[in-house]
Amino acid sequence: MANAIIEEVKQTENAGLFTIRFEGQTETEFEKFMQRFKDDAVRQEDLSVILNLINKMLTMSGFLERFFRFEGKMSDRVAAMPQPIDHTELRLYCLRLSDSVLIVGNGGVKNTRTYEESEELNGYVITLQKLDKLLKQAERSGKVTIEETKITGIDKQTFNL
Amino acid sequence: MNSTAKLFDELVAATPPDVKQRVDWSFSIADKISGILKRRGLTQQEFADMMGCSQAEVSRWCGGVHNFTLSTLAKISTTLGEPMIMVAE
Numbered sequence: 610m611a612n613a614i615i616e617e618v619k620q621t622e623n624a625g626l627f628t629i630r631f632e633g634q635t636e637t638e639f640e641k642f643m644q645r646f647k648d649d650a651v652r653q654e655d656l657s658v659i660l661n662l663i664n665k666m667l668t669m670s671g672f673l674e675r676f677f678r679f680e681g682k683m684s685d686r687v688a689a690m691p692q693p694i695d696h697t698e699l700r701l702y703c704l705r706l707s708d709s710v711l712i713v714g715n716g717g718v719k720n721t722r723t724y725e726e727s728e729e730l731n732g733y734v735i736t737l738q739k740l741d742k743l744l745k746q747a748e749r750s751g752k753v754t755i756e757e758t759k760i761t762g763i764d765k766q767t768f769n770l
Numbered sequence: 771m772n773s774t775a776k777l778f779d780e781l782v783a784a785t786p787p788d789v790k791q792r793v794d795w796s797f798s799i800a801d802k803i804s805g806i807l808k809r810r811g812l813t814q815q816e817f818a819d820m821m822g823c824s825q826a827e828v829s830r831w832c833g834g835v836h837n838f839t840l841s842t843l844a845k846i847s848t849t850l851g852e853p854m855i856m857v858a859e
């Protein structure tokens with residue numbers, strides 16, 4: 610368990626993109642994902658596809674359900690992107706809070722049938738499931754509110770994940 | 771600008787033009803299919819039945835990064851009765 614905060618990455622008219630930063634770490638979870646695969650000869654193109662898809666969602670459509678594959682449990686908002694495509698095993702895990710608000714976590718190469726079979730990927734999903742649970746509590750208590758593309762009050766919250 | 775956004779922008783800008791073009795086309799086709807289904811009140815399952823494929827396949831087409839083959843696009847176009855692509859002359 611470690612403390613984490615939610616940081617805003619980008620805001621557009623259509624959408625707000627956020628990520629997680631664990632206490633004392635120099636990189637956010639999304640940065641770790643990008644840094645890990647940006648110079649990987651095999652996965653570089655898959656990373657570009659994911660980042661360009663996010664950019665399209667930010668600038669054009671918002672984070673519509675159809676762009677995501679829902680992972681985790683029925684009761685949570687954990688999702689993976691992209692939808693499965695041929696020869697692409699790179700997955701980025703995230704919390705889709707609405708059509709306009711997305712929190713991206715970390716991800717990796719899915720070379721098992723399900724994410725649960727991979728200790729690494731399962732860990733990323735569990736982190737997001739914990740965050741989702743704590744965020745829902747914070748939403749219910751009025752400490753944070755999802756308003757259009759923003760998460761109001763999120764800058765004052767720390768989450769033990 | 772924060773360091774995550776800076777890295778994100780740098781990597782999007784450094785995307786090879788052919789990869790960027792592929793995502794642009796795939797995203798546009800996904801939008802087009804989704805828009806037609808919505809306009810006609812068709813679910814993905816109903817469209818899958820019309821196409822003779824699975825709902826999971828239609829879901830992938832609408833996911834914004836599918837690498838469509840010409841035969842798939844031709845079948846989608848003829849099933850929906852609307853062009854999916856226009857070829858520049």
